[in-house]
């Protein structure tokens with residue numbers, strides 16, 4: 085174990101001591117020499133000389149011992165040299181290595197060290213070692229810190245902190261070992277909470293959507309078995325409504341199944357080489373009759389030449405169907421729905437073709453394409469444009485969320501479950517494609533999708 089002095093300090097202590105000893109010997113020697121001369125010349129007697137020498141030696145000894153004792157002879161007396169440049173505490177280096185936001189609070193409840201992540205969250209605005217209570221707004225976390233300081237408890241505590249309407253953190257407060265500081269590590273629970281909420285919203289929505297037609301069905305069955313038992317004329321009307329409700333229910337179940345199928349196959353990339361033109365014609369041919377019945381003009385136009393894609397055929401058909409069925413659903417008699425598609429030299433051009441055609445419109449990218457960065461790959465685009473009511477700006481970011489229906493707030497009579505666009509979004513993500521919307525209130529909406537075209541050398545399985 086070290087005695088607390090460095091080699092340099094020991095050396096300077098020894099030098100100072102020998103200098104004192106030399107001064108002592110010189111002083112006593114000179115004084116004795118003068119007294120001896122005085123005794124030889126007979127100025128003083130021998131007894132006086134001896135007495136004077138003894139006095140000088142004892143005074144000099146007292147001075148020597150006194151001055152020597154203030155020199156750093158032992159570690160107890162050594163004065164720690166003051167460091168002028170503060171060293172980076174070791175704990176700060178360790179905090180920086182942590183992948184989570186973390187900071188330390190000293191026993192005066194001041195935040196003394198933190199890593200970059202914590203600095204970003206605590207927003208100190210240049211304040212140095214601020215008091216925890218001026219930075220942390222959660223009373224739960226503050227009292228956990230206080231408690232750790234007061235009790236010196238080593239047991240880690242966890243506190244949940246709501247830092248915003250949709251932001252939750254879990255704070256782990258601990259006082260490791262004999263540390264004189266309290267360590268706070270923050271864990272972001274927001275994504276976990278959001279996923280849990282989305283799951284429970286989904287279940288609530290799905291069961292609500294299934295319960296509505298079921299309630300209608302059981303109501304009509306009751307009526308037909310009870311009050312309308314003998315009123316056979318009204319049965320036809322009831323049965324037509326019941327058939328509609330049953331159809332609605334089976335459509336919803338089909339959509340839910342298709343969503344879960346797409347989700348479960350999300351990690352399996354599409355492999356088949358398909359001609360996009362055939363996909364569109366297969367998807368649209370059933371819509372001519374529906375469009376004619378509604379008095380809507382359905383126009384399909386495309387670029388010349390082959391449009392090869394590596395795609396999951398049934399899924400891409402669903403994309404076209406969902407977008408065209410929405411466009412027809414929200415069109416009035418006399419309106420026009422235009423479906424256009426083609427090939428573009430790159431993903432960015434395809435995106436412009438698909439969803440940026442109108443000069444003044446509200447636009448929102450619902451899914452950015454996950455293209456290979458830096459590569460210019462040819463892309464297929466498709467745009468479905470209608471002359472319907474358009475969609476208010478505030479709804480745009482939520483289109484593509486399961487069960488989200490913009491026209492519910494408009495008190496619209498048009499039915500739907502709000503799963504169509506969610507399915508489109510999922511399928512386009514599965515195909516490394518993009519999805520976007522463009523709308524003008526009172527004039528119409530346009531939904532666009534784009535995805536990489538198949539390369540010449542890209543074989544299909």
Ligand SMILES: Nc1ncnc2c1ncn2[C@@H]1O[C@H](COP(=O)(O)OP(=O)(O)OP(=O)(O)O)[C@@H](O)[C@H]1O
Nearest residue numbers: 410411414472489490491500501502503504505529
């Ligand atoms: N072409 C459009 N014009 C106006 N609003 C639209 C259009 N397409 C979609 N929307 C709005 O977006 C919402 C979500 O569309 P989505 O296709 O997901 O659901 P839906 O059509 O209501 O039900 P379904 O699950 O039967 O398709 C719709 O409820 C509607 O408010």
Ligand SMILES: [Mg+2]
Nearest residue numbers: 410500504505
């Ligand atoms: Mg729809």
